[in-house]
Amino acid sequence: MKRAISFFIAVFLFAFMSRVYSQDLTGDDIVKKVNDLINVEAAYMKAKMTITTTSGAKRTFIYKSWSKDKGEKALMRYLEPSRVKGQAILMLNNADDIWMYFPRTGRVRKLATHAKKQKMMDSDFSYEDMGSGETFIEDFNAKRLKDDKYKGEDCYKVELIRKKDADVSYSRLIMWVRKSDFVPLLIEYYDENNPEILIKRLYQENIRVVDGIPTAFKIIMKNEIGNSSTEIELIEVKYDIQISDGMFTERSLKK
Amino acid sequence: MKRLALLIFLPTVFIFAQNGPDIFGYFETQMMGANPSGNYYTVHSNKLRFDISSQVSEKVSFAANFDYINYFGKKDWNILEFLPNRISSEIPDSIKPYFILPFSDRSFLDNAYIKVAFKNFDLTIGKQQISLGTGYTWNPTDVFNIKDVLDPTYEQPGHNAIRVDIPLFERVTFTGLLSPEDQWKNYGKMALIKFGISHFDFSLIGIEKIWTFDNFMTFTQSVEKRKLIGGSFAGELFGMGIWGEFAQNYMEKSKDFYEAVLGFDYTFDCQLYMMVEFYRNTLGKDSKDEYNLNDFMRYYLSEQKAVCRDQAYILLNYPLTALLNAGLISIVSITDKSIAIVPNFNYSLSDNAELMGYFNLNVGKEESVFTKEQGNGFLIRLRYFF
Numbered sequence: 290m291k292r293a294i295s296f297f298i299a300v301f302l303f304a305f306m307s308r309v310y311s312q313d314l315t316g317d318d319i320v321k322k323v324n325d326l327i328n329v330e331a332a333y334m335k336a337k338m339t340i341t342t343t344s345g346a347k348r349t350f351i352y353k354s355w356s357k358d359k360g361e362k363a364l365m366r367y368l369e370p371s372r373v374k375g376q377a378i379l380m381l382n383n384a385d386d387i388w389m390y391f392p393r394t395g396r397v398r399k400l401a402t403h404a405k406k407q408k409m410m411d412s413d414f415s416y417e418d419m420g421s422g423e424t425f426i427e428d429f430n431a432k433r434l435k436d437d438k439y440k441g442e443d444c445y446k447v448e449l450i451r452k453k454d455a456d457v458s459y460s461r462l463i464m465w466v467r468k469s470d471f472v473p474l475l476i477e478y479y480d481e482n483n484p485e486i487l488i489k490r491l492y493q494e495n496i497r498v499v500d501g502i503p504t505a506f507k508i509i510m511k512n513e514i515g516n517s518s519t520e521i522e523l524i525e526v527k528y529d530i531q532i533s534d535g536m537f538t539e540r541s542l543k544k
Numbered sequence: 545m546k547r548l549a550l551l552i553f554l555p556t557v558f559i560f561a562q563n564g565p566d567i568f569g570y571f572e573t574q575m576m577g578a579n580p581s582g583n584y585y586t587v588h589s590n591k592l593r594f595d596i597s598s599q600v601s602e603k604v605s606f607a608a609n610f611d612y613i614n615y616f617g618k619k620d621w622n623i624l625e626f627l628p629n630r631i632s633s634e635i636p637d638s639i640k641p642y643f644i645l646p647f648s649d650r651s652f653l654d655n656a657y658i659k660v661a662f663k664n665f666d667l668t669i670g671k672q673q674i675s676l677g678t679g680y681t682w683n684p685t686d687v688f689n690i691k692d693v694l695d696p697t698y699e700q701p702g703h704n705a706i707r708v709d710i711p712l713f714e715r716v717t718f719t720g721l722l723s724p725e726d727q728w729k730n731y732g733k734m735a736l737i738k739f740g741i742s743h744f745d746f747s748l749i750g751i752e753k754i755w756t757f758d759n760f761m762t763f764t765q766s767v768e769k770r771k772l773i774g775g776s777f778a779g780e781l782f783g784m785g786i787w788g789e790f791a792q793n794y795m796e797k798s799k800d801f802y803e804a805v806l807g808f809d810y811t812f813d814c815q816l817y818m819m820v821e822f823y824r825n826t827l828g829k830d831s832k833d834e835y836n837l838n839d840f841m842r843y844y845l846s847e848q849k850a851v852c853r854d855q856a857y858i859l860l861n862y863p864l865t866a867l868l869n870a871g872l873i874s875i876v877s878i879t880d881k882s883i884a885i886v887p888n889f890n891y892s893l894s895d896n897a898e899l900m901g902y903f904n905l906n907v908g909k910e911e912s913v914f915t916k917e918q919g920n921g922f923l924i925r926l927r928y929f930f
Contacts, residue, residue, distance in 0.1 A: 340866055342867055343865065346867060348894075348895055371568045371896050374929075395673030396675040399779065399785075401780040401786070402780060402783070404785070406811045407811050408863060458813055540709065
């Protein structure tokens with residue numbers, strides 16, 4: 290009987306503390322946890338990106354990517370289709386330095402940071418959306434909104450408002466962050482000049498734990514204005530890996 | 545003999561390849577048209593390019609490509625029809641037949657090289673792409689290639705070379721290159737050091753190379769040694785991309801000259817991309833009255849990069865849809881205030897097929913670089929990658 294009472298008290302305390310803890314989290318705390326989750330120490334991924342245009346036409350790309358130092362360094366190399374095979378992008382200093390390699394001409398081109406606004410392979414993702422880095426923390430102020438449910442999951446709802454002078458393409462974001470693991474299940478992106486106009490929605494689905502890290506195996510960016518969408522499906526993911534710094538050099542870019 | 549060597553060489557590489565050769569390439573069919581001097585010409589071409597690459601071992605890789613191009617339609621173009629009347633009218637009738645530019649069917653090994661990745665350096669031997677400089681349309685430091693201003697991203701021909709790339713420190717690389725000629729003293733030699741400071745990349749370069757160009761007034765060929773020292777940079781300033789190149793050329797016989805490029809680009813929030821590049825070449829003339837036959841012929845035959853001294857390239861590009869990009873290029877001769885306007889598009893037909901095209905409208909005054917006398921032109925190109 291005593292054991293049953295002790296167990297009941299322990300469960301109650303845990304639930305109570307969890308609730309207190311979750312209520313104590315500020316918007317900044319939640320965004321920091323999201324930031325820590327998405328910026329893993331090292332990662333290797335192979336992914337398929339499918340663009341569905343407004344007319345319904347589809348374009349598919351397969352690429353591999355490597356990142357290190359919580360996304361501060363990243364390399365992306367296209368495998369398919371043949372049209373872009375071998376093209377590679379190197380991003381250093383949280384994508385403040387970008388180089389692009391074109392194998393047919395053997396040319397490496399350094400891009401300025403404004404190139405982050407360009408659509409990646411004409412998809413609904415800009416390079417800015419793809420780069421991880423610290424943008425949620427550095428470029429936005431977070432404000433916790435009333436908790437919400439998304440697809441039956443308890444979520445923190447957080448509004449991120451662009452900081453003054455931050456060079457990002459969105460005036461604000463709204464995030465639904467799953468309470469159980471801090472995975473942002475849905476992110477809404479609002480127009481740079483008009484914070485009332487919703488322009489894109491990002492959905493994270495099929496979440497599985499890989500090397501202890503919850504990972505969305507399906508990511509969909511839906512353009513709410515143009516009615517196009519881009520789906521990224523992970524084919525392979527590894528976090529528990531050693532990647533040398535030599536991977537993030539111009540020499541490696543040309544391989 | 546060359547074909548025999550290729551037939552023996554390629555299977556050997558494939559047999560020893562660890563992962564098997566990777567074969568890919570593209571088929572390109574295009575139509576190019578022009579209406580000089582009131583005439584209307586079109587030439588069509590089909591190009592088949594086979595690329596082969598193979599990881600022979602962990603450190604050794606091999607890559608090659610073979611191109612076949614055939615032409616049909618108007619295969620002999622009279623270059624005199626594209627020249628200002630003042631120049632073409634001075635050419636005696638007896639030598640006019642020599643100014644016919646033939647589009648001849650060709651098959652050739654464009655690139656074929658082996659790359660060995662040692663622990664501390666890479667060694668590349670064979671016919672390979674050499675891309676120097678940061679300029680988009682013009683590259684003063686690149687003595688190996690001259691880009692087509694109407695199509696500057698088209699692949700350049702391969703060059704025979706022995707190249708070594710040595711990473712020295714973080715963001716510091718030394719590149720040495722030898723380009724074989726008939727005698728050692730004529731070998732092309734290049735030393736380049738590339739380094740990064742903050743958000744900028746810099747390079748310093750020294751090149752010695754034989755330069756061959758034709759005199760179309762006397763039909764003689766001049767060969768002389770060219771020594772180049774120069775440098776380039778690429779980075780960002782006030783949110784805009786910025787790059788530049790400079791090359792001082794010391795000539796063995798003719799007059800020394802310099803070339804310089806300065807470029808800027810920016811992507812607006814609405815996805816509109818804008819680029820401006822300025823180019824100065826003191827080999828070019830600073831007045832249209834000085835343009836002569838050699839200037840135009842060497843420019844058309846890619847022996848020199850410009851007829852006039854100062855030019856600008858302005859590019860606007862906008863993605864109309866996920867599949868269709870539209871652009872507008874203006875190529876401006878600042879020297880004679882003439883301009884070529886080049887509306888263009890690129891449409892993705894499928895994952896591996898694309899259609900591109902441009903029209904070039906010359907709107908300059910008589911005798912200028914982009915004179916109306918040249919007429920207008922167009923190019924439509926369909927490419928399927930496999």
